[in-house]
Amino acid sequence: MKVLGIAGSMRRNRNTDALVGAILDVMTRIEPSFEADVVHTADLDVHPCRVVCHEAHCSVERFRCSISDDVGGVLDRMVEADALILAAPQYFRGPPAGFHTLIERLISMAYFHETAGHPAEGSPLLGKPCGLVGVCEYSDPQLILEYLRDVCALLSMNVVQLRTFPYLGVGAHGAVDQDEVFRPLDRTAELATGLIDAARAYRARGTA
Numbered sequence: 001m002k003v004l005g006i007a008g009s010m011r012r013n014r015n016t017d018a019l020v021g022a023i024l025d026v027m028t029r030i031e032p033s034f035e036a037d038v039v040h041t042a043d044l045d046v047h048p049c050r051v052v053c054h055e056a057h058c059s060v061e062r063f064r065c066s067i068s069d070d071v072g073g074v075l076d077r078m079v080e081a082d083a084l085i086l087a088a089p090q091y092f093r094g095p096p097a098g099f100h101t102l103i104e105r106l107i108s109m110a111y112f113h114e115t116a117g118h119p120a121e122g123s124p125l126l127g128k129p130c131g132l133v134g135v136c137e138y139s140d141p142q143l144i145l146e147y148l149r150d151v152c153a154l155l156s157m158n159v160v161q162l163r164t165f166p167y168l169g170v171g172a173h174g175a176v177d178q179d180e181v182f183r184p185l186d187r188t189a190e191l192a193t194g195l196i197d198a199a200r201a202y203r204a205r206g207t208a
C-alpha cells in the first residue's frame with residue numbers, strides 16, 4: 001500500500017514537514033509494507049489554471065490539462081496512493097500560493113469536466129482517504145483545516161477525521177513541540193491509525 005503526503009510549506013524541515021513526517025513514521029512503523037512518499041509543493045513547477053482553455057481540454061477529458069508542468073505527475077502519484085495527507089501552513093489568512101496553485105489546477109480539472117455534463121463517479125480520486133494537517137502561528141489552525149476539508153469535498157475525497165479535538169485533522173499553533181492546546185504530535189499518531197484503517201478499507205473495496 002502507498003501513502004502520499006503533500007507538504008504545502010515553502011520551507012523544508014519546519015512545522016508542516018515535521019507533522020507529515022511524524023504521521024508517515026507511525027504509519028510505516030505499524031504497517032511496514034506501507035510505501036511512504038512526500039511531495040513538497042515548494043519544489044514543484046506549477047502554474048495557475050488558465051480557465052479559458054477548458055472547453056478544449058479538461059471539460060472534454062477529466063484531468064487533461066493544456067499546461068505542461070508538474071501537476072500531472074503529482075496527480076498520478078495521488079491516484080496511485082491508497083491514502084493521502086494534505087498539509088498546509090497559513091500564510092496571510094490562506095494557504096501558501098504554491099500549494100493553492102496545485103489545488104486550484106486539480107479542482108478546476110475535476111470541476112470543468114463535471115459541469116460539462118460528465119458524471120462525478122468517474123473521478124480517480126473518488127473516495128480517496130485523506131488526512132489533514134493545518135499549521136499556523138498566531139491565527140487559528142481551524143481555518144486551514146476547513147480549507148483543506150473543502151479541497152477534499154471539491155475533489156470527492158474522504159476526510160479521515162480525528163475522534164479528539166480539533167476533530168477535522170491535526171492542527172498546530174506555533175512550534176509543534178510546544179503546543180499544549182492542539183497537541184499536534186499526539187494527534188499525528190491518532191491520524192496515522194485512522195489513515196491505515198481507511199487505506200485498508202479503500203484497497204479492499206478496490207475503489208471508493
Ligand SMILES: Cc1cc2nc3c(=O)[nH]c(=O)nc-3n(C[C@H](O)[C@H](O)[C@H](O)COP(=O)(O)O)c2cc1C
Pocket residue numbers: 009010011014015016017089090091092093094135136137138139140174
Ligand atoms: C509568508 C508568511 C505568512 C504567514 N502568515 C501567517 C498568518 O496569516 N497567520 C498565522 O497564524 N501564521 C502565519 N505565518 C506563520 C506560519 O503559519 C508558521 O510559521 C508555520 O509554522 C509555517 O509553516 P512551516 O513551519 O512548515 O514553514 C506566516 C508565515 C509566513 C512565512
